[in-house]
Amino acid sequence: MIVTDAVSAYLRELRPAPDPVLAEMEAHAARDGIPIVVPSTGELLHVLALACGARQIVEVGTAIGVSTVYMARALPADGTIVSFEVYEERHDAARSYLERAGVLERCDLRLQDARNGLASLPEERFDMAFIDGVKAQYGDYFDALLPLLRAGAVLAVDNVLMSGSVAEGSSDGHWTEDQIATARAFNERLIGHQQLIGTVTPVGDGVLVAVRS
Ligand SMILES: C[S@@+](CC[C@H](N)C(=O)[O-])C[C@H]1O[C@@H](n2cnc3c(N)ncnc32)[C@H](O)[C@@H]1O
Numbered sequence: 091m092i093v094t095d096a097v098s099a100y101l102r103e104l105r106p107a108p109d110p111v112l113a114e115m116e117a118h119a120a121r122d123g124i125p126i127v128v129p130s131t132g133e134l135l136h137v138l139a140l141a142c143g144a145r146q147i148v149e150v151g152t153a154i155g156v157s158t159v160y161m162a163r164a165l166p167a168d169g170t171i172v173s174f175e176v177y178e179e180r181h182d183a184a185r186s187y188l189e190r191a192g193v194l195e196r197c198d199l200r201l202q203d204a205r206n207g208l209a210s211l212p213e214e215r216f217d218m219a220f221i222d223g224v225k226a227q228y229g230d231y232f233d234a235l236l237p238l239l240r241a242g243a244v245l246a247v248d249n250v251l252m253s254g255s256v257a258e259g260s261s262d263g264h265w266t267e268d269q270i271a272t273a274r275a276f277n278e279r280l281i282g283h284q285q286l287i288g289t290v291t292p293v294g295d296g297v298l299v300a301v302r303s
Pocket of ligand 1: 125126127148151152155156157160174176177180202203204205222223224227
């Protein structure tokens with residue numbers, strides 16, 4: 091965690107109990123070692139989607155659908171979240187959980203590499219995007235996503251601080267020096283981008299939040 095243990099513990103205490111489906115998804119992810127957003131990141135995504143009145147959302151990296159649930163629950167009944175996943179077992183599990191969570195009708199789950207799938211989506215139609223795939227591919231996702239966002243749309247990107255090693259600039263044994271350098275260059279690119287106004291928040295593993303101008 092990036093914040094102190096005391097802050098993490100406080101945030102855990104503050105969290106309302108998750109509903110049974112979300113709790114089951116979290117247990118599944120913990121049991122099988124599937125990376126998912128931490129609750130504070132999920133709640134941030136939910137709030138961001140509500141704040142921008144999102145009707146159309148696009149996500150890279152469904153896994154078993156935890157972040158998808160948080161965002162889908164912010165959508166109106168006729169809203170849609172398009173979410174890409176390359177791992178069939180996770181894509182299938184997400185479909186099942188999202189159905190049980192009562193949001194499947196709002197979810198367009200695609201078993202496809204986002205780097206191919208994003209190119210087929212309509213330009214300037216999305217109100218929000220969330221990047222949470224392979225870190226080395228973040229630049230490719232961003233290049234494909236930017237044209238899809240309408241002016242005023244929100245972009246959120248997870249794991250931009252990599253447990254803090256991005257700030258320290260050196261390997262912690264988990265992330266390599268190359269991965270850290272790539273992450274730093276990605277963050278600098280987005281924060282300095284002419285079409286974005288953004289900031290990096292120390293929520294979860296670091297969430298970059300930006301608005302497209
Ligand atoms: C960190 S997990 C996503 C977690 C999910 N957003 C959540 O919080 O519940 C990243 C996922 O991206 C998937 N992935 C990797 N490369 C991808 C790609 N090119 N296109 C779509 N999904 C990809 C992985 O299989 C993995 O399940």
